[in-house]
Amino acid sequence: MINLTKTPITSFFKDYFKDFENYDEVLKSNMEINPNWEKLLTNFSELGINELTKRQGDLDWLLAENGVTYNVYNDPNGLNRPWNLNIIPFVIERKEWKNIEKGLQQRAQVLDLVLKDIYGKRELIKNGIVPYEIIFSHRGFLRPCHQIQYKTAKQLLFHSADLARGPDGQMWVVNDRTEAPSGLGYSLENRFTTSEVVPDIFNEINVKQPFSFIKDFNELLINAAPSHKENPTIVILTPGPHNETYFEHAYLSSFFGYPLVKGNDLVVRDNKVWLKTLKGLIQIDVIYRRVDDEYSDPLELNGNSYLGVAGLLNVVRLQNVAIMNPIGSGVLENPGLIPFMNSICKYFLKEDLILPQIASWWCGQEKERKHVLDNLKNFVVKPIDNTHREHIYFCEFLNKAELEALKKEILAKPYHYVAQEKISFSTAPNLSKEQLEPRKVMCRTFAVAKENEYSIMPGGLVRVAAERERLRVSNQRGGTSKDFWITNTEKRSYKKRQRYHWHHSTTNNLSGIGNIPSNTAENLFWSGRYLARTLVTARYIRMVLNQMSNSEFTQRNSDSENLHILYQSITHLTSIFPGFTGKNKEEAFKDPLKEIIKVLFDETQFGSLAHSLSSFNSSYYSLRNLWSKDMWRVYDKLHKTWHSFEKEDHKNIHKIIKLLDTVIIDLIAYIGLIEESILVEQGLLVYFIGFQMEQAIMCIDKSRALLTIKHNEDVEYEILESLLNSHESLNIYRYSFRSYLDIENVINLILLDNSYSRSLKYQINRIQKDIFRLPKRNEDTNLSSVQKSILDACNLINKANATNLIKVDKDSFTRTELEDLLASLSDMIHNTSLSLTDMYFNHSDEQIQLFNQNYIS
Template sequence: MSVPDLAPLLEQSGLVDAYTPLPERYDEMRTAEGEVRPHWQYVLDALRTLGPSGIEARWREATRMVRDNGVTYNLNAEPRGMSRPWELDLLPLLIRSEEWAELERGLMQRADLLNQVLLDLYGPRKLIRSGLLPAELFDASAEFLLPCHGVEVAGHRPLVQYAADLTRTSDGHWRIIGDRTQSPLGFGYALENRVVLSRVLPSMFRDSHVHRLAGFFRSIRRTLTRLAPRRAEHSRVVVLTPGPESEAYFEHAYLANYLGFTLVQGGDLSVRDGALWLRTLGRLERIDAVLRRVDDGWCDPLELREDSFLGVPGLVQAVRAGNLVVANALGSGILEHPALPAFLPSLCRELLGEELQIPDIPTWWCGDPASLAQVLDRLDELVVKPLNKRHGQRCLVPDTMDAPARAVLLQAIREHPDSYIAQERVNPSTAPALIGRHLEPRPSVLRTFLTAEEDGYAVMPGGLGRVTPTSDTALNSNQLGGLAKDVWVVASEPERQESLLVTTEMHTPAVTQESEVSSRVADNLFWIGRYAERAEGLVRLLRITIFKLSERSDYAASTGDSCCLRSLLEALTNQTQSFPGFIGTGAAERLRNPVPEMLSLISDPARLGGLPQTLQALGQAAYSVRDRLSADTWRIVSDIEAHLGNLTHEPPGQLSLALDELDPLITSLVAFSALTQENMTHNEGWHFLEIGRRLERAASTASLLRSMLVPIAGEPDENMVIEAVLGVTDSLITYRRRYRAGTRIGALLDLVFQDEGNPRALAYQLMQLERLVSELPRGDMAVGRTAVEKHVLKGLTGIRLAEIDSLVQPDKAGARRAALAAMLAELDRQSAAISDAITAQYFRHEEQPHSLLRRAAARGAS
């Protein structure tokens, strides 16, 4: 969405004077006579009052909120990268309350009808035996899951959540153009749209008397809790996601957070004794209900798709045994069969004794001879859809085909009529969108959402609107881009505001058990701590090195009077493991001109161990557990990603320019550490994040001391080395206040090596690790110290027993501090051993080793 500059329009007699609806389409804002519909008038007057500067300011605020909240949708074919920000139009889609009431009745009828069809298809199959549904069409569908036939569903509502895509045809009547019954996408995005617009347009939102959404989400939580096999106060609900590579992972995490459920992946779960369990660090936790965001065929590799890595072996059996509820029920995908709309009018009369209140786009299944005759007679007026879709062959338009292609299609339909459906063409209604300098009419689609209740279905009072990227785009898909719209159901009177917070009506205790931590979550939190600390330490080292370089008349670090600078550059290579760098082959040349190598570490996203890859790894680990991070913390993550984009998209050509980006980056990294310290509950998950941070700081500090202090420098280089180390460890002020007799190596080691009260000292890191690991769950391990505790104790004891005077002594050649080198090498070994022991003891063994850029291969079909 580009910045809307509405000055030319606002200077005219009215905001909509230049707005011209598309021909032969119903327009949501203007009538066929050109008049503004009454329920739109207030919003347009409010925009006119805001003026161009006010509209632009609110657009920028909405864009900032979307970015800061990390609202993304993953596009597999997106050239800018897989994940891109959600694009939200500042102008909502308005629907009158009276009209919405009619829509609600029709949507509830349709949900009830589809629910009964689903119960029959996986139960008595009366519809097939009576001939109302053709057996060959539905039984042959890949979406019909035979292992789920006969499985009883708690509450007799297998269709717990349902979404319907609607549009108006040119006559102004609503039509259903798609049913979403697998794991309907959009609940969370609709809620986030509402959050953003209600904050950037507060007066407009309040005075429009918009129906609120909180009550609907209360119904979702109440329903899932009620359906659980065990009593409500003991029930446990999880949201099952394919993982961070899923196109709508943001929504999965957002819903889990908003509803108070645990976000899990298939690998976090296990079926034992006919029940589903969450594998946490210290024990197994019983799961009662699953809100799945994985397509049903992928949910159980034991009985469904054997090639799935997204589900849980034995999940179908847990449901069959009555120990688990899955929403939506496994097998719900059959209701998305493209041919089903052709039969719904007769099914509605048979099952409900009513006419379908909201009809579909007229649909014909060519397997029916009478329907086939109509299709062949009107072929050029219809669109044809193959039931066995090939890639890119979703919809065929016969009158746009050349003669040979049309002939091939006709032959295919005649030879395999049961493999095709045909539908009337539809011209979706248009809605106004802020595009560039204009209000433009764009084809629009409304996705509505329903959730089951005890006596029927509840409809979200609003939904997710979409307008197409261009006025002539035929399809409206998230994968094809376009703008999202908040949907406002406007009333004449204000509605009572509701909260999602638990009340007594929900039959849950005042205090509930906090969500447990799976090994996957603990693993990611551990690496978040490591990557955050690694990035912060690297930025500090880069800044000090740039400062030292700027103090010299030339950049060469290979001359005899540049021991400090050379040590800093070698520390960069050691800390980033970006060999050969300033140490291996070609180091002499790089030391003579260190700028290109440093700029590469700062801005080259392909450089292993460099700053961009470390920041990217931090973002990926955080994204994997975004349901565990607060909104404030996630805004800092977004800031860090923005700094990463600045460094890589427009790489600085000079170190001074790089410094302009490193300074605010260090502030964001420190803010991230502070927020995780102060805003996260200090539970098991936080312990692993903090362990990762302390372990990484210990390793990086040991690496720094080895590069800077083991080689012996003469005066005045040694004083410069001490000052550089103090700068990198942020201990310069403490040193100056504590040690007034000048700069000495012994005093430096006392402060940054052995001082247990200095948060930057090695001893402090090991002391904190000792406390943190002692508080981790032990499970069924034997009494006594664990392997992790033993390695921590060994490292901490070594530091405490070390004699500073011995560590600073030079070797016989007078060139190195051998004792210090040996001590730091031993601490390196203990740090690696601690990391390995934590991995072996707490993290899943079948997972691959964590790398700087670990990316899951699995992608779920949402």
């Protein structure tokens, strides 16, 4: 072994042992380095502390750039907090891991048998191995799941265990995660990011890769399909973008190529689960579930749930769909089982547990309860059911009154509590402030069912306490993570490069425009609309601000009237009334910048730029499994720029113009990346329809505000120039007509040009072509209501003639025919949008609970 005091890495460990109390993964109490860390620390030493710190910054940057996030509820820094990964990995040598692996396989096998027994014969209760209160008073026990049979050999298909090293140096089981285990996607991202940023630290270290495990995971999903269907339809069911691990849901969807769906994407018909798509219903064979048990079916379980699928449990009961993990498996996440796990293992397998557990005492037993109450200060007390995030008591920190209150709670409901000994997790080095600090760590491992055994991921997810003194390890409390290495003393071979590959039967049979989930299609449609609305609004207001800025340096008589018309057009374009219209318009005219700032930054105002950005944000996160990393980076830059400016106290015209310049450039870059990143068959077509539709609507609104009223010659010239500028069409006009600005020519270009992509006519005809490419929902050969509405709009604008449209009513100075045309087109496009929504995006299915789920309290 290497002695720390005699190596060049001493500087890394400055003050490392100043408060050393526990087992450390790297250093022994005699300052010798554990052999399995020697080569890694040598690689660190060769990099040097300055380079290592720089690489940590690169790693943080890459995670943020790639949009790796973890949602923290009520976080003042926002919902999507960047994922934290420390550059120092966590290392376990292969020889030790083999024993851990055997223990994890055994534990998963035992829990699988427990799950079968709880919802089957209940021999554990009948034979006195497990007290009935532990099972029946846990909310995870779902009575409707009783006697459900499964076609898979194992019921517990995916198991996760939290491990921590105990005071004896062995890895102990702290928790089991069986309901919808999280962390797999984060562990993969940790490995990929570390490999990209610091490949040097892998030098001459043989780190086992997770390729075969990921292959086993994918094959499990395929093999779980009812009747062993050759090419099953598989989906990932997510609660949605506000879930704490939503990034992981989107990540795994993108990684495996399975659609990410929400509960209202699915529907039960004829005792089968169907995915609602653009062309109709497609039967689902396998659901990888990330929705909690009780929220999975509002008919038989929690009637207030909008996350699940009404009738899902009965489809499972009839074996017409496979779910990973089965509904009801949350009962295994029960610390009340821990005191009895060794007896359970002996009962089923005739052997002791391989992996030790935290010493635990269930308070429902008189002897154990007396021991707990007599020594309460030494324990951590937990409810056996933490499904509603009940309080955990660290008794050493409780005062006398709090201890007495807890004793009363335990005596009132003794069966509800488990006491566990307080163990100090082992520490591992974390890079912090240019040196290494010991931080408490916990490891999350993953197991998937494979034929008659369980396949264990080599490594997993390591979570680290947020601070040196912090006792609890939790991502919700600001913890970080580490890459988890299983190392081998054998030299790493570079001859054969392993890759992720799937069996041919994993071909995605949900490909094609007609098979897009209706929720995904709707979000793509509205992403297009919000993007177009944001871009058009930003360009228009920038144009007005530039006019305001120019008016400071000129005293032309037309400026005042021109600007008043432009101010009023902002109100009409955004529909933020009264604004520059109505009785109080004079007040708005006195300080137009104040009103414009509201139109830009007041997120509560529907139609404001801030509201449009926020609306796009919601659609964006719902679709993040489709977006590329470059798209995330552009959007993240836009998001940060916008919110940074919002916090500024003094906002003047020139600063706002500069902001809008940046926003517009980022939006254009993002829009361009969309066309590169998504195939038409993936839903790009639906996005295009939404984008063109919003552009057409806003083109109509601008034209109605600026073109339908005749003004004197000077003002009209300024208005036409402003319109062309906002439309980014002034240069094109000059190239096309090479003439003084003329209302007829402007109308021909902006409204009636069949070849100009920004003209209204082009946009409406493009919408018509794209809508006719959407799948028909039935065999009816007649035109659908969507097709009829957009065809009417096409016919109307195709017949329009600029010479007639410019005619002015002498009494009202209104171009009546132009106003009638634009008003009719607006109504037709609006009707098209409504018909499109009714036909393709209708997710409503009334969910009525059949009976209430009751629990012992």
